[in-house]
Amino acid sequence: MRNIIIVGQGAIGLLWYHHILQMINNHGDYNKARLHLLPSKRTDSTYPSAKPRSNKTSTNQVTISYDQYSFTDHNALVHQGKINYAQTEDIEQADLIIFCVKAFQISLALSNIASKLKNNIDIVLAHNGMGTLSELSQDVIKHQNIYALLTTHGCLRSAPFTVTHTGVGSTDIGLLSGVPNLAQQESLTKLLNAALPQVTSHQEINQKQWLKLAINCVINPLTAINDISNGEINNAEYSSTILILLEEVVAVADAEKVNLDLADLKIIVKNVAQATAKNSSSMRCDITAQRMSEIDYINGYIHRLGIKYKIATPENTKMWQAVSALS
Template sequence: MVNNKQMTSRVDNIVVVGQGAMGLLWYHHLSQDQILNSASVTVNIKNDVTLLASNQDLLSKNNLRTSSYQFTSYQQASPKSYLLTYSQIADIESADIILLCLKSFHIASKIESIAKYISPHCIVILAHNGIGTFEAVAKLLPSQQVILAMLTTHGSLRISPLTITHTGLGQSDIGLLSGELSYLQQEQLTSKLNSALPQVTFHQDIVKKQWLKLAINCVINPITALNNIDNGKVNDDNFTEQIKILLTEIIEVSQAENIDLAFTDLQAMVHKVALATESNCSSMRSDVLAGRSTEVDYINGYIHRLGKKNNVATPENTRLWQQVLNLKVSASS
């Protein structure tokens, strides 16, 4: 017997939350893919990709209808202008997917503000640096809500408000944090995202992937922010011992959380990422230089909190966490 609910499940109505570099990157590719796909559709099915921005309540009705954004494709010299469709309450209510591309410290408050409009059948995807937002989000949504994590290595740079450049091709990994998706639904979701901005892979164990990325972020982000250096400088010999200490602490905490990480693997990954992005400015360094809040509470701060919870000492991660917080205070004073 065919499961009609599964066969008719849709992933066409999408709300992207966040007008930053990553939010606009996904909005652009999803909305352009929707336009391309609609050319071959003969039945009149309402497909929508809209953007929920933090400042749209301040816009006039005319600006809401006529807004545009500037997007520069990867390795292209000049930007092009595209129409921007802002999300309304009806879009949130009908959303099949809500993709939150926000700083980690904004995730829970944004979910809280729109939770009453989110359908129980909607797929909620959390795309941010670090770990530690899921628990707060899960408390705000029904227990059966499908919540996924997304990790991406695409490079996107916000030049100015509503102006971004796709600076580097990468890949995205998604996987379940809670709820259930059939194999067919996993395939539908992955195909939708993959056709917009490849390569997207669905993982049965996304938590392990989250920890691998967390370990890399715990090294590259604070070292580059505190020393005001590009990513590649992390591979300099004078940081070797510090990296060893950071990774050793992370592995000890991960073991207490039943996550199996290997030191040599993490060391090689840090080296590889720093080398591949050697001329890049890390997100944490960018935030510090701009006087913005960083996500260090969900990176080294997350290791610090789990260390306390499991009675595992994390002096180096704790020290860097506190030093980056002090940098933010200094930048704003």
Template sequence: MPFFIGFRLNGDYPCGKLSVRQISVNIVILGPGAIGTLWATKLSTSGHNVAVWSTSIDHHMSLQLDELPPIQFDNRDIVSIKQADLLLVTVKAWQVKSALEPLKAHIAPETIITLMHNGMGTADWVYDTFPGNPLLLATTTHGAYKPTKHQVMHTGLGLTQIGGVNRSGKQCHFLQPVLQHALPEVTWCDNIEHALWSKLAVNCAINPLTAIFQVKNGELASEQYKNQLTNVIEEVFQVMNACSIPIEKSMLESTVHQVIRATAENFSSMKQDIYYQRKSEIDFITGYLLKQAKIHNIQVPENQALYTQIHHIEQSWKSQ
């Protein structure tokens, strides 16, 4: 039985009254990629019962954070899914539906489902498919990459923001100290959509350009990308404004350029996806922006061009 069920009264989650040290949460990480493995190892070393669910058919998975001793996790264990208090979904946005659908019959209605991936647009399907579950969205700026299948390198400290989507999800603020204790900093957002849009804006600016030109993030500070960046940010600002996301354009520009400087030596996830000929998250980053622009009848030619270029690159692999 999920840990939190015993503490639920009339649909409420009063677990925030407990101290972090009193809570040992049953957690399943769905998709132990770089970010998923980072959270799996951090949550495990913080004393929680953590299992993973990956595409590997092995019943156990050994995962290593940096040069620390590897940790053994149960993998693809149905009992862990059924008993999960928290299902942290860290697959790529385009994998969310195919990853969750086979598990639908095994996920308890009290299990908290938290989506943590680049881009937007997956929450509606999850909300409709799991109407009784608390649903949270999360975004993180932690840097991580996997030099091998079973090791993750934590390359940069960041901020994780979480917030509820539905009524029961909005009651899950007690998760903030649980996650904060494992991997700070973590903040609870009453309006998580604003945080997600800010992250989307950064991703729209950085990811497609670094992927198309196969450059590190810091290269975007050079003069040759100035006009494209300016146009992308202007278009994103117009769409955010139409979607009632309050932000000053100067603040949006400052945020994008700050991230470019702070992650100058990093490769964006989309740059890596294109390099390794893997399907990117373009449909849930720039693609989501294009859908919102269409709804509000806003022209976004720069973003449309970048979206088309990424799709052309992906299509070209099929003819090789």
């Protein structure tokens, strides 16, 4: 796995870019690997080969250009590094592409480069919510190995190409679509672990996806709608709403043949909110910045499955509609 591309210059994209770049520079097993960044936004008509303009921006007394990034690690140490932008030949030679973009950007971002990709490469989708796999073309699904990556690392983007690692977490990865190849999966997991541990590979990633979805169905919309930090959802005034949201998620998951325990979910949501008490959820950040949110792939996903299985999901539907109105 010598040619790696990160798609997306947001918080999670630069988190992985920085750690993989450090791994290449410091880890003997990977010193021949090549890493490139593919911006998620068009910069001119030659996208995806285009390179962002080189205007300089100053933040936190650190002046960087769009040829560099600034990364503050969890020990408050500031690192600066060079950004190697992906050109067409890099895309054509890619062995691993990690998409660190919003759920609603996945399909278009992948379709823009799909015709240039070799067959049987590893494509990793790192986003909140579920439902993106069904939006991909059958040609992509037929010829590529597609993985889901779920992470609990906290990372905040404060300015273009400037991010801070706000909380150390863990990562889960598993095959969503493709031909299972144990050696290839082990190689992928080993590489990611060398860059940013702890990474755990799962044969059945679906269960982990649903667990994260349940957490997101509570924390994301409640913090976004009420403009509160994560920890505040543990206030008594939200307890009944949280219970109903989780009851609906459990019912829909059961229809999808996924077993979620309501009592366990209540404890997990409470603990996650407490552990990230001062954090602002990604959805709250999106709403505050007047950006499009991933609500369609979180509570909206539960809403659509509720219709499919004729299961009432009024509270999740309410969250979906409320955040959609704010986006």
